[in-house]
Amino acid sequence: MTIFSIYVYLSMRVKFWGTRGSIPVPGPTTIRYGGNTTCVEVTGRDGATLIIDAGSGIRPLGASIMKRGKGGPIHVLFTHYHWDHIQGWPFFTPTYLPNSEFVIYGRASSPDELKAIFSDQMRFTYFPVEFKNLPCKFEFIPLKEDGLKIGGLNIQTINNCHPGGALGLRIAEKRHAFVFMTDHEASLTEELPHPYADYVKFASRAQLLIHDSQFTDEELPTHKTWGHSSYQESLRLAIDSGAKRLGLHHHAPERIDYEIDRFVTHCNRILEEERASVDVFGLMEGMEFTL
Numbered sequence: 506m507t508i509f510s511i512y513v514y515l516s517m518r519v520k521f522w523g524t525r526g527s528i529p530v531p532g533p534t535t536i537r538y539g540g541n542t543t544c545v546e547v548t549g550r551d552g553a554t555l556i557i558d559a560g561s562g563i564r565p566l567g568a569s570i571m572k573r574g575k576g577g578p579i580h581v582l583f584t585h586y587h588w589d590h591i592q593g594w595p596f597f598t599p600t601y602l603p604n605s606e607f608v609i610y611g612r613a614s615s616p617d618e619l620k621a622i623f624s625d626q627m628r629f630t631y632f633p634v635e636f637k638n639l640p641c642k643f644e645f646i647p648l649k650e651d652g653l654k655i656g657g658l659n660i661q662t663i664n665n666c667h668p669g670g671a672l673g674l675r676i677a678e679k680r681h682a683f684v685f686m687t688d689h690e691a692s693l694t695e696e697l698p699h700p701y702a703d704y705v706k707f708a709s710r711a712q713l714l715i716h717d718s719q720f721t722d723e724e725l726p727t728h729k730t731w732g733h734s735s736y737q738e739s740l741r742l743a744i745d746s747g748a749k750r751l752g753l754h755h756h757a758p759e760r761i762d763y764e765i766d767r768f769v770t771h772c773n774r775i776l777e778e779e780r781a782s783v784d785v786f787g788l789m790e791g792m793e794f795t796l
């Protein structure tokens with residue numbers, strides 16, 4: 506075993522399979538940041554696999570899991586059920602294997618309500634294979650604002666400001682934390698489920714903060730109540746919470762690669778003016794981090 510592989514084995518890994526918001530937009534203008542919608546793979550030190558959301562990025566993740574092989578249950582946690590966070594689910598090949606097991610977590614009042622969200626999506630009208638005909642095993646665990654543990658991963662949730670609700674996540678192992686805040690409208694102060702200070706505390710000193718950056722400050726007034734933040738608001742939270750790295754996520758479908766580059770440049774200018782230090786980048790499909 507090389508030193509590198511020992512290091513990887515001892516660390517939490519986070520890989521992004523989809524970083525786009527709203528709808529997949531493959532094409533030459535989105536080739537660097539990617540066109541697939543939200544899907545994240547988190548692997549704990551003990552090998553526990555947690556998938557966050559099933560946007561179209563879950564299709565290539567499924568292909569990768571099929572190649573790698575995967576023992577034990579696969580945990581899938583949904584921040585919420587808007588199309589861009591569930592649309593890849595019917596194309597997630599591991600669910601067609603008879604011996605695979607899944608534990609599904611998401612906002613719901615009961616396991617049956619959570620199950621219904623998936624069986625409704627895979628009704629015959631919409632897809633040729635109905636959910637009830639999938640050969641694998643499922644367990645459904647409803648979530649609310651609380652904490653849970655998956656293997657060695659300690660997960661805290663916080664209610665985001667989003668139409669219909671969404672959960673922000675803080676995933677910690679030992680002293681390292683990955684905070685995932687997507688589909689959150691930071692500026693809708695009159696409807697924020699928590700005061701801003703609570704979100705600052707939630708993201709406090711994260712090694713990796715990934716935040717909804719669908720809009721710019723200039724675009725926000727015409728997109729009020731859409732449930733998304735500007736990249737400047739993402740940066741504000743990163744500075745205030747002392748996050749080490751900030752990834753701009755949930756890129757608007759019309760956002761071309763060059764514009765995201767510009768947002769990162771602007772963030773670095775703001776940091777310089779404020780004499781603050783955060784490693785800011787536009788989150789690209791395929792990026793992988795070791796925490």
Ligand SMILES: [Zn+2]
Pocket residue numbers: 526527587589590688755
């Ligand atoms: Zn979304």
Ligand SMILES: [Zn+2]
Pocket residue numbers: 585587667671688732
């Ligand atoms: Zn949403």
